[in-house]
Amino acid sequence: MKKYEVGFTDGVYDMFHVGHLNMIRTAKSYCDKLIVGVHSDEIVEGYKHRKPVINEQDRREIVGAIKEVDQAVINYTRDKMKLWEKYHFDVIFIGDDWKGTERWNNFEKVLAKIGVAVEYIPYTQGISTTQIRKELGDKCDEKTDKS
Numbered sequence: 001m002k003k004y005e006v007g008f009t010d011g012v013y014d015m016f017h018v019g020h021l022n023m024i025r026t027a028k029s030y031c032d033k034l035i036v037g038v039h040s041d042e043i044v045e046g047y048k049h050r051k052p053v054i055n056e057q058d059r060r061e062i063v064g065a066i067k068e069v070d071q072a073v074i075n076y077t078r079d080k081m082k083l084w085e086k087y088h089f090d091v092i093f094i095g096d097d098w099k100g101t102e103r104w105n106n107f108e109k110v111l112a113k114i115g116v117a118v119e120y121i122p123y124t125q126g127i128s129t130t131q132i133r134k135e136l137g138d139k140c141d142e143k144t145d146k147s
Contacts, residue, residue, distance in 0.1 A: 002029070002030060002031050002079065003030050003091075004030055004031040004091040004117065005030060005031065006032070006035065006089040006090055007028070007030055007031030007033065007034045007089055007090075008035045008037065008083065008084075008089035008091070008092050009023065009027050009034070009036055009092065009094065009121075010037030010038070010039060010040050010075050010078075011033075011037075011038070012044050012048070012059070012081070013038050013059045013062065014051060014054050014059060015053055015054065015062050016054075016059075018078075018124060020063075020140065021022070021066070021104060022101055022121075022122075022124045023068060023095060023124070024036060024063075024068050025068050026070075026093075026121045027119070028069075029065070030032070030085045030087070030093070030119060031091060033070045033071070034068060034070050034071075034085070034114045035070065035071045035072075035087050035089060036063050036064075036066075036069050036071070036072050036073070037072075037073050037074070037083065038063055038072060038073060038074050038075065039056075039074075039075050039078070040056050040074050040076050041055060041056045042047070043075065043076065047078070050107040055067060057074075058072070067106055068084040068086055075087045080107055080111060082112075083112060087101070089116065090115065090117065091116065091119055092107075092111065092116060092117070092118055092119070093118075093120075093121050094118065094119075095120070095121055095122075096123050097123040098120070099120045104118070107129070114144050
């Protein structure tokens with residue numbers, strides 16, 4: 001049996017890449033059931049101040065097609081307590097680039113009170129949606145300059 005029964009992770013998963021896949025595969029190796037939350041378009045616009053390239057329904061469908069994902073859901077909140085009340089997970093997974101941040105130090109304390117563990121998954125270096133967006137923007141700029 002795996003270390004945890006129900007695991008949870010969430011993210012935007014826009015322009016899905018190998019870093020996303022690594023996170024999901026590693027998270028699943030720790031738990032029997034993995035629930036993956038996809039942030040709604042509205043949530044993403046609220047904190048990233050830009051709209052995702054791929055809409056929430058399509059992102060949920062892509063994530064849900066991954067064999068390690070037992071349930072893919074759209075999150076309309078980033079409040080981990082509200083998410084726990086809805087999904088009753090016993091562990092939450094986050095990239096280790098968040099470890100030691102004020103935000104996640106606070107989440108750890110709150111979640112520990114209800115018996116939820118926080119596992120930090122190694123961040124895949126060299127790839128991110130922000131990087132992909134920048135490279136696409138640079139390539140589009142290059143084409144415009146050549147016109």
